[in-house]
Amino acid sequence: MTSASAALRISSGAIVWAVHFAVLYGITALACARDFPRAVPWTVGIATLAAALALAAIAAHGYRRRADFTGWLSAGLAVAALVATVFEGYAGLVVPPCA
């Protein structure tokens, strides 16, 4: 395996988590600054669902290749990212936006 593909495999969960986090934070900041709170739960919900599906897919892909350490690691990190993503998304859904 090349170094680049190993790096991508290991970091894919972290990348999805980071994009999800940036979307949540960015859209919320914008929606609240422009007085458009309705956008928040929708964005949070859709972004979290998409990220969770992507992370589950990465975890499954890595788990199938768990005999290889990089596969195991990518699965484990995707699960860690999934926990954090769902936790953050849930918080975004239950807290009133822009209060």
Added chain:
Amino acid sequence: MGNASNPLPSPLPRPAGELEELKRLWNPPRGFRFITVINNNYIGVAYVGAAFLFFVLAGILALLMRAQLAVPGNDLVGPALYNQLFTMHGTMMMFLFAVPAVEAMGILLLPNMLGARDLPFPRLSAYAFWAYFVGGLVFFSSLFFGLAPDGGWFLYPPLTSEAYSPAINQDFWLLGIGFIEISAIAGAIEIIVGVLRTRPPGMTLARMPVFAWAMLVFALMIVFAFPAVIAATLLLELERAFGWPFFAAGQGGDPLLWQHLFWFFGHPEVYIIFLPAAGMVSMIVPAMAQTPLAGQRLVILALIAIGFLSFGLWVHHMFATGIPRVSLSFFEAASMAVAIPSGIQVFAWIATFAKGKVQLKTPALFVLGMLFIFVLGGLTGVMVAVVPFDWQVHDTYFVVAHLHYVLIGGMVFPLFAAFYYWMPYTSRNALSERVGSWVFGLMFVGFNVAFFPMHATGLLGMPRRVHTYLPGLGWDVLNLVSTVGAFMLAAGVALFIVDVARKFRMSAEGNAGNVWGAGTLEWLPNGNYSSRSIPIVESAYPLWDQPKLAEQVEAGAYYLPRSVTGTRDTLMTSAVDAKPQWVLRLPMPGWAPLVAAWFTAAFFLLLTFKLVWVAAVCGVVAIAALLHWGWGLDPPPGARVDIGGGLELPIYMSGPQSQAWWAMVVLMLVSAALYGCLLFSYMYLWIVSPQVWPATPPAAAPALVVAGLLLASSGAVAWADRGVRRGGDCRALWLALPCLAGALAANLWAHWDVSPKETAYGAIVHAILLIDGFFAVTAAVLALFALARRMAGRLDPVRRVTFDNARLFWHYTVAQTLAGLALVQLFPRLVS
């Protein structure tokens, strides 16, 4: 290994003279030239020593503060000096002690732990050390002239803006710390390439020591986090020096932008110093318990998970700033999520102690102390991650207690464990066990006596950063107890210094050896050249699982038992599987890194005093020294060499397998993080102040000219690449240079009517242009360097690393400038 069917790579006995030659090559320079030493053993020890010196100095500042607070209404220290004391204490502990100390431990330990002769860029380590040491000392001396920064270690504007801090105190922080960050980044590049490319054959990622994993994650975190504070310091210095209003609310700026950038660095910073310390603990615990680390793979997973999740926590330092609650909740959730991987590590250490037979020596005592203190700090961390609770204790002594429990528990106690544990590796004698238990006792009891009462002091309402308080508020006794504890802690540190003075005698070859019976490679018999031969590794604890390994390695039975190139050399292996690829010739000691470091420090510090011309001269000397240094690199290719076991490897490599390519890729990641912070600042300021954005978008024609010229310059570089492949001719670079210069000029022309001083919009646009200019000039210098080497006959189709560096950086610069141009040009069209 070593049986008849699979013989060792190098036949024994080794010919006479091989070892002597290795020793001669790796000996440090003698006499006054000793200061040009670059070997990681020496630089590592000097680096650790310097960091410890700053720890002691910053600790003395803390004692002064505690003496002042011992009784109410004390007048030992006035408010102005007190402000400087707490600012310098925090700044020095974070920037001059914690990060350099763990980086130094990496430089000291990693090559031996990885069976390498040295890290791949030994001169870069020396440069990083000298820039940091000289800069740090000058920075500290600012206290004696009343010029030390006094705006808190986080230097929040508007308090630190020109209007409220007109003297140069804050500039000392901005410029002094700014370039120490450059030193940290240099060390990070060294560590990433070292960990990934200089491991011994067989040391796959799964078998890599946990400390090496921790240092890899640490270095990658520096790559992404430090550029944020560099961007922040750049913007604040531009505002202070030239009046560009990034943080001035009246002109569309926002002081909270500083807080975002600062904490985007500042929170990961906590983990940047904790992870290497956790990595050290994960090495010490198995040796103390004489059993492999429980759940080693999970611990590695936890290290990486903490590494990325810690980038989602920064706003928890800003819970009280009025950010929408839903935004706070994301950071609250992330703050709690990061406790899970942190907990995994703690449980792994406890489980390892439980399954092994523990030798309760001083390193183990410090680890146990760390577990107690850090877990308490983690628990109060989860408390302050809860927004309503944080609002109650924000800016009180509760937070002071929390952060010291986390940092001293998470970093200082592990570091002391590491000092005791690795002392026999670098010194003739181990430290005294008897004194060690006293050191531990004083530090552990002293720490808790000092900091535990602060939880109560904070809950009783005592704010942070006050130089005194009135009697009768319920804070008197608690403060006195804290002061007694602080001096007890200091007594422990003083006793440690006495023991080090008694016992520490640096020696690589005559070290005390593997006194703990540890299983990892740094405990192989070694010298200045690291281990005699480079072993084949079959497990995560090779000294435990390959019983004859130490003996065979010392006899020279493995790879590279001699210098195969007539100079210092080491084995380069593949990043994932550690398969041998080529032999890297390492540089010898020289003055260039020192001169470059000293004059880099002088450049930044003289700028603080607004001595622009003297600073410029120093800057030119530093660049000249860097170019001189670079000129001696990229040695001529030679014939393949036999490293043992029938393996014949090249001694020259260009392209993606070369160490230079890897370093350049990491540098591009640093650059992208820096530029990303500027683009974030642009978007952030627009969200906050859309009214200062132009109603009519900027003219399109000049931007198209800029884009065209940029692409043309990249085309010329690609053409030069073709020329180099066909015969070494890179003259097409002459064509690229005017295209890039033209693009710069056109870009400036396109925004000529936007003033950087009037609004935050103008300021951020010009900041982006400024960085574009800096990158373009750097790319041009690299291109001219390649052209000069071609003229000197040092560049041809094979020997082409300097050209590749210039090419990579050039294309990156073009891509980055285009990204900035797209944002600055297209975004106003989108929103107007």
